[in-house]
Amino acid sequence: MLFYGKDLTDNVIGRSTTYTGDSTKAYSIAQMVDGPGTYDATPNGKSALIAHELGHNFAANHNEAFKWMEGSTQVYSTMTGGWVTDSVMRCRFSSNDGVHGNSTCNNIxxxxxxxxxVAGFQ
Ligand SMILES: [Zn+2]
Structure with missing residues (x-):
């Protein structure tokens, strides 16, 4: 995981690969500075982004992201594709618990x- 201190291009704030045992596909990069879009690099935003990119390393994907209500606020699981805003992104993977996901949104x-x-990487 590279914590990048500059603005990546084209509103991209991170990149990563799913690690399958191939050492050429064992990386993540996460932008740690504010960008021109809705990513403001707040502590919550940076944490959610790091969790997101690491999630890709573990084969978690955007299609199985989930959203739920916290009080009157709609919040989004960490694998949501396309950044919403830092304050509503959560460091939580969707799971089949009926609150944070279901049987088809189950990134955990x-x-x-x-x-x-992933633990076997050398
Ligand atoms: Zn992603």
Whole structure:
């Protein structure tokens, strides 16, 4: 994981690959400074972005992101594709608990199923 101190181009704030055992696909990069879009690099925003990019390393994906209400605020799981705003992004993977996800929005299952592969990186 590279914590990048400059603005990436084209409103991109991070990049990563899913690690499958191939050492050429074992990286993440996360922008740690404010960008021109809705990413403001707040402490919450940076944490959610780091969790997002690491999630990709563990095969979590945008299609299984989820959103839920916290009081009157709509909030978004960390794998949401396309940044909303720092304040509503959460460092939480969707899970099949009926609140933060369901059987088709269940990114934590990917983290659980790939953790041994990622732990075996050399
Ligand atoms: Zn992503």
């Amino acid at each position: 299952q990917h983290v659980q199923s790939t953790k041994t592969t």
